[in-house]
Amino acid sequence: MSPLGLEIVKAKGTRLYDAEGKIYIDCIAGISVSNVGHCHPSVVTAIKTQADLYLHLLVYGELIQSPQVQFARLLTQHLPVPLDCVYFTNSGTEATEGAMKLAKRATNRTEILSFKQSYHGSTQGALSIMGDEYWRNAFRPLLPGISVQEYNHFESLHALTEKTACVILEMVQAERGVNPAKIDWIGALRKKCDETGSLLIVDEIQTGFGRTGSLWNFQQYDVIPDILLLGKALGGGLPLGAFIANRELMLALAGNPALGHITTFGGNPLCCAAGMAAMHVLLNENLIEEVAVKEAQLRQLLTHPRIKAARSAGLLMALEFENFEMNKKIIDRCIQHGVLVDWFLFAPHCMRIAPPLSITADEIEQACTIILQALSED
Numbered sequence: 001m002s003p004l005g006l007e008i009v010k011a012k013g014t015r016l017y018d019a020e021g022k023i024y025i026d027c028i029a030g031i032s033v034s035n036v037g038h039c040h041p042s043v044v045t046a047i048k049t050q051a052d053l054y055l056h057l058l059v060y061g062e063l064i065q066s067p068q069v070q071f072a073r074l075l076t077q078h079l080p081v082p083l084d085c086v087y088f089t090n091s092g093t094e095a096t097e098g099a100m101k102l103a104k105r106a107t108n109r110t111e112i113l114s115f116k117q118s119y120h121g122s123t124q125g126a127l128s129i130m131g132d133e134y135w136r137n138a139f140r141p142l143l144p145g146i147s148v149q150e151y152n153h154f155e156s157l158h159a160l161t162e163k164t165a166c167v168i169l170e171m172v173q174a175e176r177g178v179n180p181a182k183i184d185w186i187g188a189l190r191k192k193c194d195e196t197g198s199l200l201i202v203d204e205i206q207t208g209f210g211r212t213g214s215l216w217n218f219q220q221y222d223v224i225p226d227i228l229l230l231g232k233a234l235g236g237g238l239p240l241g242a243f244i245a246n247r248e249l250m251l252a253l254a255g256n257p258a259l260g261h262i263t264t265f266g267g268n269p270l271c272c273a274a275g276m277a278a279m280h281v282l283l284n285e286n287l288i289e290e291v292a293v294k295e296a297q298l299r300q301l302l303t304h305p306r307i308k309a310a311r312s313a314g315l316l317m318a319l320e321f322e323n324f325e326m327n328k329k330i331i332d333r334c335i336q337h338g339v340l341v342d343w344f345l346f347a348p349h350c351m352r353i354a355p356p357l358s359i360t361a362d363e364i365e366q367a368c369t370i371i372l373q374a375l376s377e378d
Contacts, residue, residue, distance in 0.1 A: 006024075014026050014355055014363055016038075023338060025338060025355070025367045026355060026356065028354050028355070031206070032211055032232050032233060033233055034356050035209050035233040036278045036281040036282060036356065037357075043237060043278050045277070047270060049273070055269065056268060056269070059263060059264065059265075060262065065269045067270075068267040068269065071276040072088070074280075075279075078283075082245075083244045083246065087244070088242050088266045089231075089243070091121070091231055091239055093120070093123050095243040096125065096168070100126075100168075102227060102252060103227065106249055109198075111164045111165055113146075113147045113164055113198075114130075114149070115173075116131040116132070119131070119174070120203050120229070124142060124143070125143060129143075129146055129168055131148050132345075135345070147164075151169070152179075154188060160192045162197065164196055166200070169189075169201070170202075171202060171207065172207050172217060172316065174206045174316060178312060178344075178350075179311070183222075190223045199227060200226045201226065202228055204216055204218065208234070209230075210282050210287060210357050211233070211291075211313075212313040212316060213292050213295065216228075229243055230242045235271045236271075236278030236279075237278070238271040238275070240275050285358075291357060292314070295312050295314055295315060295317070297361060298317055298364060302353075302372070304376070306330075307319050307321065308320045317353040318350040321350070324348040327343055330351065334371055337370045355367070
């Protein structure tokens, strides 16, 4: 596998423009980053306004940066009451790292439970809990005390004990090719965490901000995590991550040692201004409410004998093919004809379709026509 090498010189809405003037319909949104579309006017204005004020001051609370405070307030206003304290990072991976440290510090335990074919980032801590040996084997030794279990298996819950600091999971395993959790299994997992005093960490780095048809994917499971991980769409196109927990829990990082988790650029004011503007767009332009309709349109149009299965969670969709070779050939044809699609890390035989939530019905129809054309070519 080699990179595409497309030179994109402009992006607007759901359209990408390359150096030769060719136009592409973006059906991956920078891997679920550009949920409100590329260069949304409100986001661009917020960036320009903040750039005229200041770019970086000093974190750790020494100097109050209003975009940080305002964005944290907006996030917590749209989260359940226990999730009331936000720690901004530079990326989703760093949110994972911070959450792992918080769980170990708050519980005074060291064991962590994760699941096979899960993805939470690629730094060494996040790599330690990644659920795929192929991607982490070359970097051993990694963190000790990690138990990687079968996803959606009730037997896996027996591995959760009073020695477990936390369980980390995605409600929908994105890189597995869109594999959602069973509602009753999530309920049992939440109950077992409560019984053992283990913290439940929910990774919404890829599924948050309306991607699956609700602002947060965990809302569809009627459970509340102890720690929530955010990234990707959080920054409105700029790099930003966060882990969010109850304030009393988060204070475990405040002492012994002091500054138990620190960052230089986490919560950069420019990124927070962009992310806050993007979130307002999501909330005010009915983009989330339209996800289910657009998902149904995709599922209705994308039927073909070569598609072995189609799985979706809102506007996160996987088309399964016989093997990676066939998938890659179809992906290449789609790009050649002007639709940007991709594959999944743990499911290379599946095509990723995850456009900006702002994609229109006409654009969906155009994209699907091209995908079906690529499927029908010999």
